[in-house]
Amino acid sequence: MEKVEPKVSRTSSMSRHQKILIGIAVAFLLYSIAGFWLMPAVLKNVLEKKLSESLQRTITIGTIQVNPYLFKIFVNNFLVKDLSDKNHFVAFDQLFIDLEAASLFKRALVIKTLTLTGPSLNLARYRDLSYNFSDLAESPGPEEKSKSKPFLFSVSNIEIKNGEIVFFDEPKDTTHRVANLNLALPFLSNVAHEVEITVQPAFSAIINDTPVNLTGRTTPFHDTRETIFDIQVNKINIPEYLAYIPKQGDLTLKSGYLDITAVLGFEMRPGNKPTITLTGDFSLKEIDVREIQGESYLAIPQVDLTILDSRPMELDFHLARISIREPEFLLRRSSNGDILPLFMLGKKVESEPAEADSPGNETPLKLVVDEIAVNRGTVRFDDQGNIEPFATTLNPVEVKVTGLSTLENTEAAYEISILTEAEESIAMTGTLSLNPMVAQLHAVLQDLKVPRFTPYYSEILLPRVVDGNLDLSADISYTRAENRNSLNADNITAEFDSIGVNDKDNVKLLTIPSLSIRDTSLDLDGQQVVVGDLSARSGELHLVRQKEGLVLMKELFKPREQQKEKTAEGKTDTSSPWVVTLQKGSIDQFSLVLLDHIPAEPTTVVIDNMRLNVANFSTAANTKGEVALDLRIDKKGALSLKGAVGIEPLSAALAVALANLPVKTLQPYFADRVNLVIGDGAIAVDGQLVVSQDKGTILSTQFSGKGRIEKFASFDPLAGEEFLKWNALHLDGIEYDSSRFALKITEIGWQDFYNKIVFFDDGTLNLQTIMQGSGGPDTAVPEKSEPVKSTEESHSLLVEINAVKLENGKFDFLDRKISPYYEASLSELSGTITGLSSRPGVMAEANISGRLDQQAPLNISGRLNLLSDEVFADLTMDFRNIELSPTTPYTGKYIGYTVDKGKLSLELKYLVEGKNITGKNKAFLDQFTLGETVESPDSLNLPVNLAIALLRNRKGEITLNVPVQGDLDDPEFSIGAIVFKAIVNLIAKAATSPFALMGALIPEGEELQYVDFTPGSSLIEEKYQAGLETIAKVLYERPGLNMDIRGSVNFNQEEEVLHNLRFEGLLKNEKYKKLSRKKDMTTSLDEIIIEPDEYETYLKAAYREATFDKPRNVLGLAKRLPPEEMEKLLRDNIIITEDDLRLLAIQRANGVKSFLVSTGPVEPERLFIIEPEIAAEESTTPRVEMTIK
Template identity: 25%
Template sequence: MYALSKITSRYWYRSRLFWLLFILSSYTIAGFFILPNVIKDIAIEQIEQNLGWTSSIETVELNPFTLTLTINQFAIQDEQGKTVVSFDRYHNDIELRSLIEGAVTFSNLELIAPYVKLVIDENGQTNFQKAIEKAQADKPVEASTTDDNNAKPPKLLFDSILVDGGEVEVIDHTQSELIEHQLKPISFALTNFSTFVNKAGAYQLDIALGTGQQLAWRGNLGIAPFHSSGFLKVENIKAERLWAYAQNQAPYTLTHGLIGIEGQYDVRMTESEPLLEISNATITLDKLLLALNATDDAFLDIDKLSIGPLDFNLAKQKLDISRLAIDALSLNLERDAQGQLTLLAPFAQTSVTEKPSSGAQAESNADTTASTVNASVPADKPFLWSIGEIQLNKSRLNITDRQPSTPAKVTIENINSRLSGLSQDMTKSLDFGLSYFVESSGKSEISGQVTPTPLNLKAAINIDNLALPIIQPYLNDHVRITLEEGALSVNGNLTLASDSNSNVMNGGFDGAVSINQFNTTDQTINERLIGWQSLSIEPIKVNFNPLSIDINDIRFEQPYGRIIVTEDRSTNLAQLVVANKAPQQAVQESTTVEPTPIEPATEKTAAKTEPLPLNINRILFNNGAAYFADLSLTPQFGTSIQNISGEISGLTSKNAEKASVDIKGTIEDYGKALIKGKINPLSGDLYTDLAVKFDNIELSTMTPYSGRYAGYRIDKGKLNLHLNYKIDKRMLVGENRLILDQFELGDTVNSEESINLPLELALAILKDRNGVIDIDLPTRGNLDDPNFKISGIILKAFTNVITKAATAPFSMIGSLVGGDPEALNSVSFEPGKAALTAEQTGNLEKLAKALNSRPQLMLEIRASVDESRDGEALKKAKLEEKLAAHGSQQRTAALEKIITTTFGQTAIDQIKATVASSVSNENETTPEQATINAQAYETALYNSALKTEPVSSLELTTLAKLRITSIKTQLVAQNNVPNDQVFALQPSLEGQTKEGRVITEFNLTTR
């Protein structure tokens, strides 16, 4: 009561209670009514001064007793009147225990529905930066104060900090396209946070970054010094929104992708260096789509890429990744018509547009880069990293190649691969594995170990039934062959090892290779060309350095080949090759380039010609077949070979070794084929010693050929062909035997290509009594001759035999039975005589032997008489017969009588005068001269008397008949030639004398 009365007295100002009430009321009025307005006005004023923007606050509530501050409906508008910062409610509660704590203590700090709009212009400046710069430009310049970097932060203590329902809107103009981000709702909670040294508070931050995008951050946070540890989780961040910032520098466009990050961390600042540890962290990227351009379809589609768990220690410079897995990757690779991968097109454009920096700038950039690298990675602490395992699961590769005229499309599916133990130490061995399926093929697998440096690979390869038709588009540009089917299988071990000193790759392959159900079609006639049921090569051993190949067995089951001579007389094999169309530029260049001079052979160049070391133990054929047809003939011709079986053993490239050949087959139904001998085709010194036999081949099937080239059909006959080839030191020696049994020509055929020869005669000469033609066809040739062809040599030899038999039959007979062809085709007689000499008798005996063994031959004899020489011989014979009756001593008188009787005494006188004038010395009367004169006179009388002897044509014809009789008697009577094989033709009186003998010629014909 006293205190109250004191207040009401006139000495109220002396009352403590009054002042207590005054202070309390003033504090209350100021706290509840004055300070809120002051805070509101100062806030609005400061915002306008520092930013130049207007702001508004609905209410500011201050409770001076609870020390709480609440601001409601705060907003800042920019120059355009758009809200850039706002919140619905701000509230803090300062505890009185701050006096005891020695720090400003907030029991609660709340921010409800904060909103920030951040606009970034083309130059990278934010709307806040621009506003601050503009506001500062209007203020007077104030002296700057020196910051004390070592000043300790004010002591603050927060029991709880809460942000709820926040939103951040970012509008970015820095890129070519406008980018907008909205981060909402943002929730943040921090407890027991302080600025005390080595104190930390627990926090929790939750941010929604759009539909389905979440950021969760929990842990401890301290700022003196800064340190934080906790757990961070980011879910479903849309990577394509972030990719916009890298789009101008990146060659591709990320059209979709979700990023997830999760893991523990511990970060702190120390006096020496920052420390960062990340543990048990994972990074995931889901639904990644990568395209060349935003409007294109994605060429890369990854369902999920996960990295982790991973551990990182900045101080130790160490990164350990337990696993890197890529699930359901789908990659589309395309090559254009020019052979360029479309994926590499952006790099090609970049290389063209980029300009190298100037020398000084380049050096500066290089120095800066080097210093940055050196500063970030201490020399004594190399960065250590490891990846426990890299996996590619259930992936797919689509390949499109447009360079071939027919685009090739290949799909490799269900690709699974792994690589274990990868680290910065490239000298360690890594385990790897790869499996995949190509189109409709079987499973292919490769597994083993690989060491990157130096390269060392040990791998097991298993390719199961790889479908070969996938290479068809590449075949189309080179050959007109359709690969209908075929499956390649490879099973073996591959080793590779690089020699760091010589940069040579060593290693080899050891395993088996097979191609099954292989079939090709000739596109020109749509018929089967080459194929087999199965081809197996096992075991095969290949050594890479030096290159050598060892094969035990090559087995062909049911091999097949087809050779066709087309209507234009080229082979199907020749027509299958597609001509290369060289570019015009290449043609022009080829015409201007000077030829490179040929250097003389040296030891090094000679060494390059050494054959590849190759050994094949056996090549086996079973139940093979082949077909040959000639469509250029009328009628068309075709034949087949079946049941081809056999083997080639011991095939090697060693010069001293020879391989054995033993192959059999059936031609048509009953013909037989056999190839047997020794070969060495792989050596540098080619060697062949082969016997080839074709027996019991029906010749009637060869009518199309006989019609074209001989002008006759073949009515019947069988062929036996025995060939023997020996090639040694590039020289061919062939002994070929052709046997035609019961060979008969049929009707004639009109052919412009037929040879105009009497083939019936040739066959009659070659065919023996049993109807067999047996011909030896020796061949010789040099393999180095560019015009050399074995088939051409045989055909030429056979043609020569037929031509010789038809055009020079006696020459052929001479080669068959022996003897001089010129002595067999005629008989020469002395003028006026018809007797045979012993030599002629022997020749006729040989001719008789040929006629007896070839009953189809007929011999025509046309006796010739030289009317002059034979007539003179007949005259002499008749005159000698008359003179013989007078004796030798009365010979002169007899001659004088004959002349006088016919010509008179005057003729005798003329003869005497002629003889007398021819004597050089008329006065010489020695006995010897007298004898000479008498002989000259008798000779003159004899020559004159011959003119008195007439010779009739009957006498000449009689002489011809005698000559025929002599020949026929020798042939028919003495050598038993049937009389119906020998024909005497009308004698010829126009015969000629050669070398003093009159020739009677023979002619051969057939029945």
């Protein structure tokens, strides 16, 4: 057998170097296999599995490539799907990592290059406000490990290429897209020796179609972490991002773009206090803010901001410039008062009051703006908050502010100029300090068209400004300190030019060519306005007073129901009143034209040459200013008021001077009540007027002075003649005090006055036609009513007039209702009335004289009190020797005769006490003789001649007494009517009752036609003797009169009386026979008196002498009878016959005749006794009746 030698292995035969090389080759091979093929597969598998489990999402990786020799890793087509597994969540095309081998010995991760290409991130927010990554945020994080040394790394050349981020916001229905996202970060490391290396990152992207570029420098792991970014952003579409800002109101930003070129810096200061710095330029473009309906409220083509070194986190900003170009702003006030667009920004949120921060916690804002400029701005203002809308356009609006700062005690300067579409200009310059808040403003407004601003007063005022320009300037200052605002305006000047105001009917109301207000100041905090100088010239005011009167509130102000209510609910004005002071004011050459429709015929009153000067006039309490007013009335009258006037309380002390005021000016105001034409006359007043008001708002007035009406003349248009005129009527020493309700006048003088009284053909009096509105013929007489009693006795005016003087007065009387006309004149009236007073019981003395028809003297005298509530007058009026022949028109008309001659004297006495009047009218006619008969239908048809014969005495004189009595409140009462009626009745009684007419001749006025007798007697009683004496005197004085005298008896009344008298006569006769035996007896039979103790003696004597058959005894002698039987037998034998009564009546008539003959003496042949009358009626009185023939 062949012996086989063992083979020797190549390996064993290899050298050691060969083995090493082979090992290296195997290791290289294995490393390559693991690095190029095994590791990528394992990494892909592990990453997909682990990440899918961790993220709960499907994750796929296209490929992973590893270069184990170059330490490069490529991850391709990485994809993470969302929870629905339908859309991708995160993806990138490739991740490239280039590791440094130094990582092995530096004990730090060192990456040379990190590049992410085509990254894509899809984010979504759902309607429930959850996100497609919300579940990831809720996953618990890894447990916190104990603090250890930080993991060291160093990454260079970090780059993201062509990235994309898409965010879909379902609630907002908005998609945001970041495209072409590129990020370059040269270096990032926290290795100790590399932390101070500066890194210059760069970023660019297109965000929602807006390019964004960022470049910077940073040391992110240095202690300071200093970072600086250069930001370049163009055309950021701002509305796309506003959806994530809480929205309030109806405004929305329809367009707006932002350009940014800025540098943003970051640095961590010691104490871990971060600092962010910002510089650069910001531009807002195409800003358009609109409401829901699409109307634009703000449009700005471009806003440029240049920010210098600023620190936002420290609220420290420095802006070099803010430039706003051509902004357009719409400001509108709605009909309910809301300010738009401010109201659209949202409802006012009532927040709880914040707790005060502890001192030092609040970082103050530091803002410095070197310049703010607004160029060619436009503001459109539309005000619908008034009854009438108002709209204006301000263009251009130019604003320049320099040096604006919140730093303490720094001032900014500003300039503002505005021009309106009406060529009105507004210029404002000033300074502004924000800390503390202090502002100074000098404003100048020129050519403001006042009529344009009518809507702001038209809802309150009825007149409208139709013309006028205003230039206004002022210095305004504002200060805010300790939550208190102070606003002051000084040097206010307002110049009005060509002001024209029309009333509500577009009729000219007011024109003022020039109105100036100067040196005026306003203190809002102190609520004071001081007007230094107010002046106006040549103004003209036109007023119209309608039938209802000139009520300024009604003419100038709209009714409250037509005004818009603007009072704030729940607010009460508790502020003190404003104080307005006018240091100097003047108006010159003003005029007032008043068209008055109150009179029946409208009249125009012109007041011109009006000059008003005011000094130190104020509404402050207890202050007074000086006022001087001069004006002219109707081209002649002049009024002057000068003195002090106060507002609070109301007071005035004025010197009043009125001169040459034509009475004609006042005529239209009483023309509807007085039908009179004023021909001439001037009113003058001089005095002092004092007005005061106490705390109870009671106004009192005092006046002292004098007044005159001179050269007055008036014309009666119906009579066609003068009515009333005088040379002078003056009132001197006038003292009026409303607080005491007292009026005192030292003297009233009436000189050379004249009045004509006319009766027209229809019987009306000119006084009635003239006073047609107050008691004229067509005026109804009101029913008598109870007097209205005042609640206070002081309501009765206390009047005292020391003296009333009449000089050379004259009254003419013309009666046209008769033919021929009758005319009389009462002239030379002069006299005084002294001591007139309304005090009860104070009597004035009157003494007035004059002449009738230039001849007959007149005198009026007495005492009177006509001014008190209880009127009193005790007057005597005497007329002497009035010629009666001129009264022929009256006598012919009413009694049917002319007057041939005669004179009349009157003595009239009247007593007035309250409402009652009594009077005694005594008339004396001398040689009153009637003439020819006059045919007149108005004749009284009375026995006038008989009446005259009865009234006229032997000398041709007639005396009449006519009493008057009545009630002054009785509208039917008239003294003249009563007197005339009394005279007519006297004449009428001449035929029916002459003795009634004769009674009027006797002052006592007794009825003298009868003389009554005691039954059975023919003796004239003493009470009738005076009357018979008067009759005897009258008959003697009137020889043309005769008298019939008739006696009368009453059988039933006087038969028994005569029987008793006859019985008494028998006894008296016996006593008379006894007494007649004495030689010294002088007693007559009628004087005999039978005493009681004598009765039986003379009864027996009379019985003894009686011749009738007497009872006898057996001897034939008369028996002795007791007294009763004797009396009975005597009485039974006394018989009273009709002849006895007839003789008694004749005795009575003869007694009256004898009395008249012996007393008169009346001639017996003029007295006739006629057959007596024997009456049987019980009511007939025994008398003698006298009848005038």
